[in-house]
Structures are given as structure tokens and as C-alpha cells.
Amino acid sequence: MLSRKQKIILKKLFSIFSVVRGYNIAVVVLAQYLASIFIFGSHLRALDVVLNFQLFLIILSSSFAIASGYIINNFYDSEKDLINRPNKYNIDRFVSKATQFKIYFALNFLSAGLAFVVSWRAAVFISVYIFLIWFYSHKLKKFPIIGNLTASLLVVLPFFEILMYFKNFSFGIFVHAAFLYLIILIREMVKDLENLPGDFANNYQTIPVRFGIKTAKRIITFLTILTVVPGMILIQYFEIGYMAYYFYFSLIMLMIFLVQLWQSKTKKAYNALHVSLKLLLILGILSIALINPKVILHGKELIEPLI
Numbered sequence: 001m002l003s004r005k006q007k008i009i010l011k012k013l014f015s016i017f018s019v020v021r022g023y024n025i026a027v028v029v030l031a032q033y034l035a036s037i038f039i040f041g042s043h044l045r046a047l048d049v050v051l052n053f054q055l056f057l058i059i060l061s062s063s064f065a066i067a068s069g070y071i072i073n074n075f076y077d078s079e080k081d082l083i084n085r086p087n088k089y090n091i092d093r094f095v096s097k098a099t100q101f102k103i104y105f106a107l108n109f110l111s112a113g114l115a116f117v118v119s120w121r122a123a124v125f126i127s128v129y130i131f132l133i134w135f136y137s138h139k140l141k142k143f144p145i146i147g148n149l150t151a152s153l154l155v156v157l158p159f160f161e162i163l164m165y166f167k168n169f170s171f172g173i174f175v176h177a178a179f180l181y182l183i184i185l186i187r188e189m190v191k192d193l194e195n196l197p198g199d200f201a202n203n204y205q206t207i208p209v210r211f212g213i214k215t216a217k218r219i220i221t222f223l224t225i226l227t228v229v230p231g232m233i234l235i236q237y238f239e240i241g242y243m244a245y246y247f248y249f250s251l252i253m254l255m256i257f258l259v260q261l262w263q264s265k266t267k268k269a270y271n272a273l274h275v276s277l278k279l280l281l282i283l284g285i286l287s288i289a290l291i292n293p294k295v296i297l298h299g300k301e302l303i304e305p306l307i
Contacts (some may be wrong), residue, residue: 015094020067027282028066031163033286034206039173057114058165061126062110062158069133069154071104074177076137080134083198095300118165125161130153142203148192152185173239179230179247180284182223186275189220190261194270209274219259223255224261239291246287250280289301 033050041049051053074081076093081089108130116123133154141147156177163173192199192206193216201204208216231247234240240247257276266268 005238013093015091018091020070025063025066029063031285034285035159036162038288038291040162040168054118057118058161061111065109065130067128068104068107071100072134073137080198083201084195115162129157139202141203142204144207148185148188151188155184156181175230175233179227182227183281186223189207189216190270190274192305194267194274218248220261221258224258227254241292242290246284255279
């Protein structure tokens with residue numbers, strides 16, 4: 001039986017986990033390692049990539065930066081979340097704003113410090129990234145289009161840090177990034193439809209607030225159709241193994257998504273679309289291993305050099 005003090009500590013830990021979106025960070029870490037093994041560092045032994053201490057520091061540094069970003073974003077969005085996500089708001093406020101700010105600055109300091117251990121360039125990159133997150137949360141997210149573009153870019157940027165570390169600037173990697181960016185951008189715009197009441201009440205000039213729901217749906221439709229381009233390029237011109245099936249599946253699912261988008265009119269329906277896109281992203285992360293499944297099935301490339 002837990003004591004009252006232990007229950008309070010657990011509640012605060014759960015609250016912090018909610019504020020920093022610990023589940024999202026875990027997914028990002030998994031994505032960074034899978035991308036490092038199968039895409040960025042595909043020319044290396046998988047074991048060398050997994051045990052690379054500098055890569056570990058880069059991923060840990062970016063994880064701290066992302067966590068701090070969620071904290072500052074939560075601070076600026078508190079009034080909006082009170083309307084859009086009342087349950088999460090009640091959980092998050094169990095830890096005081098003062099404590100959240102202390103954690104925010106500590107995470108930023110740790111993030112920059114760990115990056116500096118790797119190189120001064122990595123420290124500059126992560127410092128700029130931290131600033132961009134703050135600037136987006138403080139200013140940019142209240143503006144239509146630029147807020148969505150910036151939010152999507154901030155999700156993709158940590159992968160570019162890893163790209164620069166491995167110095168693997170192949171065209172295929174940028175096509176992968178384009179597909180990922182478009183899916184994230186679509187998800188951000190669907191979130192705007194879902195969060196319309198809170199955005200409108202707090203004067204967030206998102207696309208649905210500024211231009212209307214129909215215009216937002218037209219833009220989402222255009223972006224969804226546009227995802228066919230990088231998807232088909234990857235299938236037709238690059239060696240992506242069984243991951244090709246993921247792109248076939250995702251393109252079919254996106255067409256179904258469009259039908260449901262135009263039928264949706266309620267917050268619950270938009271939330272379902274948002275969740276479906278998040279699941280599609282998670283499935284895409286897991287399917288990275290299908291580029292070379294021998295690594296997972298047999299572990300051959302984990303112990304033997306590539307020939």
C-alpha cells in the first residue's frame with residue numbers, strides 16, 4: 001500500500017511524463033536508431049551503429065531538447081488546452097509552472113552540453129533547434145501556414161543532425177524526408193481542425209480560423225495527393241526492400257483518409273483522423289527495418305561486416 005507522499009510523487013512523475021510527452025519521445029528515439037541503422041548508416045555494421053557512443057549522445061541530446069520543447073509549448077498553450085484537452089490540462093497542472101520551468105532550463109542545458117561533447121557544431125545545431133522551438137511556441141504557431149510548416153520542420157530537424165553526423169547525403173534520404181514531412185504537415189493541419197474551438201477562443205490564426213474549414217480541407221487534400229510523388233519515387237527508383245509494401249499501404253490509406261476527411265464534421269471525427277495519421281507514422285517507423293530484414297531476423301549484419 002502506497003503512502004500519501006508516495007502517491008503524490010507518482011502523480012507528479014506522471015504529470016511530468018504527460019507534459020514532456022514521454023511516449024512521443026520514445027517513438028522518436030526508436031525512429032532515430034532505426035533510421036541510423038537502415039538508412040543513414042546503412043553502409044556500416046548495425047552493431048557499430050547501435051554501440052556508437054557519439055550517436056547515443058546526439059539522440060539523447062535531441063530527446064532532451066524535444067522534451068523541453070513540449071514544456072515551453074505546454075506553457076504557451078495552457079489556455080487553449082483548457083478548452084481543447086481539459087483532461088490533459090488537469091494532469092499537467094499537477095506540477096507547478098515554476099517546477100516545469102526549472103526542468104525546462106535544466107533539459108536545455110543538458111541538451112547543449114551533451115551535444116558539445118560530440119562537437120561544437122552539434123552544440124550550435126541543438127542550440128539553434130532549442131531557439132526555434134521557443135520561437136515557434138511563442139510566436140509562429142499563432143500564424144496560418146507558417147506555423148504548420150515550422151511545426152513539421154521541428155519534428156524532422158533532429159534527423160538532419162544525424163544525417164550530418166553520418167555525412168550520407170544521398171538523394172533517397174531526402175525523398176524519405178519529403179514523404180515524412182508531408183505526412184507530419186497533414187497531421188498538423190488536421191490538429192488545427194480538431195483544436196478549432198480553443199484556437200478561435202485564443203485568437204490563434206490557424207488556417208481553419210483564418211480561411212475556414214473548407215479551405216483547410218482543400219489544402220490537406222492537395223498535400224495528401226502530393227505524398228504520392230515521393231512515395232512512388234522511393235518504390236520505383238530506390239532499393240527499399242519490403243518497405244515498398246508500407247508505401248503501397250500508406251498511399252491506399254491516405255486515399256481512404258481523404259474520403260473520411262470530407263465526411264468529418266466533429267472534433268471526435270477529426271481526432272480519429274489525427275490518430276490514424278499518427279499510427280501511419282509509427283507503422284512507417286517500424287517498417288524501416290523492412291529495408292533489410294536480415295538484420296532483425298538473423299542478426300547477421302550485427303556481428304559480421306557488410307560485404
